[in-house]
Amino acid sequence: xxxxxxxxxxxxxxxxxxxxxxxxxxxxxxxxxSPTTDLSQALWQAPFAIVSHDTAADPIFNYANxxxxxxxxxxxxxxxxxxxxxSAEAINREARAQLLAEVSQKGYINNYAGVRIxxxxxxxxxxxxxxxxxxxxxxxxxxxAACFKSWEYL
Numbered sequence: 001x002x003x004x005x006x007x008x009x010x011x012x013x014x015x016x017x018x019x020x021x022x023x024x025x026x027x028x029x030x031x032x033x034s035p036t037t038d039l040s041q042a043l044w045q046a047p048f049a050i051v052s053h054d055t056a057a058d059p060i061f062n063y064a065n066x067x068x069x070x071x072x073x074x075x076x077x078x079x080x081x082x083x084x085x086x087s088a089e090a091i092n093r094e095a096r097a098q099l100l101a102e103v104s105q106k107g108y109i110n111n112y113a114g115v116r117i118x119x120x121x122x123x124x125x126x127x128x129x130x131x132x133x134x135x136x137x138x139x140x141x142x143x144x145a146a147c148f149k150s151w152e153y154l
Contacts, residue, residue: 013063014040017052017145020134024108029147049126052134052145053084059143060084071151073118087116089123099131103144108132112146115154123154 018039021029029050030042043050049068053059064072064079072079072087088096092115103109112129129148136142 010063011038011040013052014043016134016136016142017043017050017063019137020142020145021130021132021147023135024132025110025130048147048149049151050145050147051084051087052143054143055141058083058085061087062143063145071118071124072116073120073122088114089117100144103131103133112148124151125154126151 018029021027030039030046032039032042044065046065046067049071050063050065051061051068051072052063054062061079061082061084064074064076069076069079074082085093085096096114099109099112099114108130109132110128110130112131113125113127114129115123115125117123126148127150129146131144131146134142134145
């Protein structure tokens with residue numbers, strides 16, 4: 001795990017990912033092995049992809065775990081400077097924007113499927129994704145996140 005993932009800000013973000021997911025879906029994003037398990041490390045090592053973006057007008061990714069970085073073919077430091085719209089090809093961005101608007105309104109969506117693209121141009125279909133709003137402990141909106149366990153290269 002890169003040292004970046006141990007920063008307090010990343011640990012706090014991991015807690016928000018988990019707490020927001022649990023509040024909206026009624027289950028944990030990731031079940032921890034024990035109460036002493038480090039959540040940020042467990043999310044980093046999860047066998048499924050997790051990404052999130054901030055609240056900017058053109059949202060920027062602010063988190064990706066190891067699985068997501070491998071799929072998108074980015075290093076962590078590079079990924080967190082990427083506008084999240086670039087995770088989809090231009091032709092698919094309108095559908096992606098509609099999805100995010102629906103998540104904003106409803107709180108979350110599960111069973112989402114869509115085509116994404118890696119840094120080197122590899123296209124892959126994500127399936128059964130959950131996309132949810134992230135809130136801090138004062139219930140202030142902090143962005144959106146997605147996780148998915150199923151994908152296939154196109």
